[in-house]
Amino acid sequence: MESSDILGLRPPKAVIAHLREIGDDDAADYLSQMTPGGQMFGMNWGDEVWGHTGMILGYITPEEGDEPGIIQNASTMTPDPALKGSRIKISLDRFYVHRYPGRGKHKILLEFTGKNQIHGDAEELRFAVTTEANDRAGAAVSGVPIFLGASVGQNGISFEGKAINVVSSDDEALLSALSSGPFKEGLSLLTTAQPALKPFVGLAQSVVGAVLKRSRNTEVHYFRLGLDFATSQTAAKLRHGSFVVIQGNEASWSWHDVRWNAGSQQIVRHHDNLPIEFNYMIFRVSPYDDDEDSGTTRP
Template sequence: MPSYDKNDSLGSRNDDDIAAYLLSIGDRKEARYFAQEAGGQSASFLSRPYRSTGMVLGYIPPGSTAKQVTSIGEVTADANLIDRQIKITLDKFFIAKYPGYGTHSILCEFSGKNQAVGETEELSFAMRFEARDDSGPAIAGAPIFMGLTVGKDGISFKGKTVNVKNSGDDLVMAVFETPAFKSGLTLLNTAQPALKPLTSLASATVGAIAKRGSNAQIHTFELGLDFNGSATSARLRYGSYIVVQTDEGSNWDWREYEWNAAGMALHPAGQPGKTPHFNYMVFAVSPFSSLAPSR
């Protein structure tokens, strides 16, 4: 299975190594934030969104039009989801800033486990996006796992993003534009041997691309959504989960931000026209019907 190690992320490197990477992709302006002679360290930690390796998790109830995002610690698990099939979709990916100029080519990989009868299936799925800073790709409900069976211990859901600057990888990433990857992984109540080659292809391709010198892993996260009920766990129920790339978790206060349901966007409280200075993703967990038309 793929590695989801934050030590592989660009933000885990020292300032000199980050500056060297930025220079290698032609981003001299960004490199100055990390060059020692520019006093870059104090500025880089505070102002470069791609430098963060941590995360904060928020929750939005299904169908909610309220502006307030709920802290994950206030969410109650729904044990009725045990043994049910759910779908996980990517509803929003906002990029405040990524390394490099112009349009960014970003590779995302997601992993999980399907509790099929008699066997646990290891899953891996990849998506490719293009977006500029202070915006995001035009997506809504992009399917990832369709029909994921929830076990008694909940679900494990991991993700990572890779900034792709090696132009030679364009042809390789074209595989993620095929119908097999555009429609998400559709799962059944029984183990599906046919999924293993697709999972292996996604893992191997993303792994190889992430290791090339002009490319860099930007963020990785792991969500263990369970029914524990402890003060430190993340609980599973239908709704949307906001994953924020930030190292400010100990100082985070969701009251400082609002969710615009109409515009599908997060913004500072009372400032609907302003975008936040951090990267974030929004994943929806919702019921799955095997009779629903394929997306």
């Protein structure tokens, strides 16, 4: 279910009060100047890109060598129907922070949820991981498995993600529960439904819920991603490869203005080769190999 308490959806006065609570007075002063009288509509987030509540979805076109790659709209590319009924691996390859609320290094909790279709039964999936990043830098994540062996239905796959800015120092012990067992390696899924998954799914849900109850912690972004095999130009397509989820608004966006630089591992602007000024994640969808689980702890 879509989150309703994302920071960017709150009234300006509430956003500014939260920023002061976590010690980000510079951002609070900036937004106070940009939003006279605390009006909700027409708010200019400027460099505070964490205020955007939309999602822009792209696909990095595979390319040999170290040259920057083309990124295309995930709705206009061609799907791969051969993936129907297959099992896939979904990994988090990149998480880039241009700007997040607060000062200094940010601790961020990422949560991903979905459904795994097993012989007509829908099995709930939930994975959470913590990471840290400074502004204008990438987090120390690469190839982090989120779901291993997820089944692709006739209508594709779907999952949701959220990013939570963790400011409260009291949550260290709570978050440590996510650094062991299936959470550390990604949930491995068998070809039959697993009752043993439910306790781990419930634990992840409890940890995330407890973190969000702290007033200093707040949800910064939420997205719902569906990848299918439709020929429509409005539906995002499923195929193996890397998908980009940008926290931004589509109105003024063009994939022709940016490209993937494999050398720097960043999305850069065409005209000056500098990193884009947005927060984003990159997910990789790849074939699932049962042999990969030989060293993975199963639930």
